[in-house]
Amino acid sequence: MPTLSKMTCVEDFRMLAQRRVPRMFYDYADSGSWTEGTYRSNETDLQKIKFRQRVAVNIEHRSLRSTLLGEDVAMPVAIAPTGLTGMQHADGEILGAKAAERFGIPFTLSTMSVCSIEDIAAHTSKPFWFQLYVMRDRDFIGRLIDRAKAAGCSALVVTLDLQVLGQRHKDIKNGLSTPPKPTLLNLINLATKPRWCMNMLRTPRRTFGNIVGHAKGVGDLSSLSSWTAEQFDPALNWNDLEWIKKRWGGKIILKGVMDAQDARHAVDSGADALIVSNHGGRQLDGAPSSISALPHIADAVGDQIEVLMDGGIRSGQDVLRAVALGAHGTLVGRAFLYALGAMGEEGVYRCLQLIANELDISMAFCGRTRIQDVDRSILLHPDQFD
Numbered sequence: 162m163p164t165l166s167k168m169t170c171v172e173d174f175r176m177l178a179q180r181r182v183p184r185m186f187y188d189y190a191d192s193g194s195w196t197e198g199t200y201r202s203n204e205t206d207l208q209k210i211k212f213r214q215r216v217a218v219n220i221e222h223r224s225l226r227s228t229l230l231g232e233d234v235a236m237p238v239a240i241a242p243t244g245l246t247g248m249q250h251a252d253g254e255i256l257g258a259k260a261a262e263r264f265g266i267p268f269t270l271s272t273m274s275v276c277s278i279e280d281i282a283a284h285t286s287k288p289f290w291f292q293l294y295v296m297r298d299r300d301f302i303g304r305l306i307d308r309a310k311a312a313g314c315s316a317l318v319v320t321l322d323l324q325v326l327g328q329r330h331k332d333i334k335n336g337l338s339t340p341p342k343p344t345l346l347n348l349i350n351l352a353t354k355p356r357w358c359m360n361m362l363r364t365p366r367r368t369f370g371n372i373v374g375h376a377k378g379v380g381d382l383s384s385l386s387s388w389t390a391e392q393f394d395p396a397l398n399w400n401d402l403e404w405i406k407k408r409w410g411g412k413i414i415l416k417g418v419m420d421a422q423d424a425r426h427a428v429d430s431g432a433d434a435l436i437v438s439n440h441g442g443r444q445l446d447g448a449p450s451s452i453s454a455l456p457h458i459a460d461a462v463g464d465q466i467e468v469l470m471d472g473g474i475r476s477g478q479d480v481l482r483a484v485a486l487g488a489h490g491t492l493v494g495r496a497f498l499y500a501l502g503a504m505g506e507e508g509v510y511r512c513l514q515l516i517a518n519e520l521d522i523s524m525a526f527c528g529r530t531r532i533q534d535v536d537r538s539i540l541l542h543p544d545q546f547d
């Protein structure tokens with residue numbers, strides 16, 4: 162029986178999640194679009210980056226403390242928004258938000274979450290970030306923004322890279338749905354996940370909590386799935402940010418920027434931050450890895466806007482690589498989901514501890530004591546993505 166103290170890296174959580182989470186939801190997390198080339202390169206490109214090890218530097222007193230959009234954080238990491246997180250583990254978004262709050266980093270709730278905005282607000286005491294998908298039904302989007310505001314969310318993360326949907330083969334083959342359809346194959350698979358089933362039976366939260374009861378024309382689950390697929394708005398453009406900004410009135414983070422020219426548009430739009438992200442390799446297969454896009458974008462915008470990055474972060478060493486190449490902070494998607502699916506809230510907390518420890522020790526090996534002092538000079542080939 163695996164215990165928390167025996168979990169020593171993100172990969173341990175991934176392997177345990179694979180055993181504990183029903184296949185269709187594990188596959189939903191652990192997959193990318195089409196050939197999964199971009200999904201894989203997010204991780205492999207990070208691995209290629211080598212550090213300059215330094216010795217005999219006084220590294221006794223160290224700190225990872227930083228800020229993200231002006232908020233104090235224990236390390237420069239936030240939890241990325243992920244849809245259907247409440248299917249990796251019952252009440253998954255609540256558990257993730259609680260672990261993030263205890264650890265001292267921001268949690269981002271997805272539009273496509275199982276637990277609702279109000280659920281998260283009721284179970285936490287610090288503000289969280291809310292991620293917005295811009296859908297065709299602008300009344301609904303306006304109301305979502307108002308709900309995030311009423312819940313005290315401290316930033317709105319507007320995702321720009323889901324106007325159309327990349328295809329993940331496994332989701333189609335598995336017939337991904339929430340809750341899972343009672344097909345014979347699903348029932349056989351569920352029978353091997355008693356812990357997941359028991360937890361799921363105890364919670365009422367089993368569908369898209371932000372949408373059901375709030376969007377017009379969504380009655381049953383079949384209308385819900387067709388509604389969401391039809392709702393992502395291919396007409397979304399930079400002008401839409403005007404009314405979103407106005408309605409929200411708070412800090413805005415633009416997510417899904419992979420191009421220096423788009424990054425300059427993001428600055429012009431008045432956003433407070435952008436996230437260099439290819440959606441974890443789930444959208445444009447053939448796009449570059451996030452880490453290889455990061456230095457160009459960081460150079461293009463300088464310090465006019467906070468540059469964050471996600472995609473492939475599986476360790477503290479990866480966080481250090483991203484910070485060295487110009488990220489003010491990083492977000493973790495799958496590392497969080499694996500820990501949650503494997504061991505719930507305590508798994509997420511432990512995973513964050515592991516990442517922080519890896520980051521701290523690796524930073525020390527590079528001869529730095531403060532995360533703010535990390536820059537390209539800690540890398541052996543800082544220009545490898547030029």
Ligand SMILES: Cc1cc2nc3c(=O)[nH]c(=O)nc-3n(C[C@H](O)[C@H](O)[C@H](O)COP(=O)(O)O)c2cc1C
Binds near residue numbers: 190203242243438
């Ligand atoms: C299962 C899953 C669901 C996701 N759902 C969303 C979402 O609802 N909204 C969003 O902006 N990004 C979503 N993403 C993308 C993540 O926010 C993030 O960009 C990505 O996971 C980062 O890569 P990583 O998983 O390698 O850390 C999702 C990613 C995964 C793996």
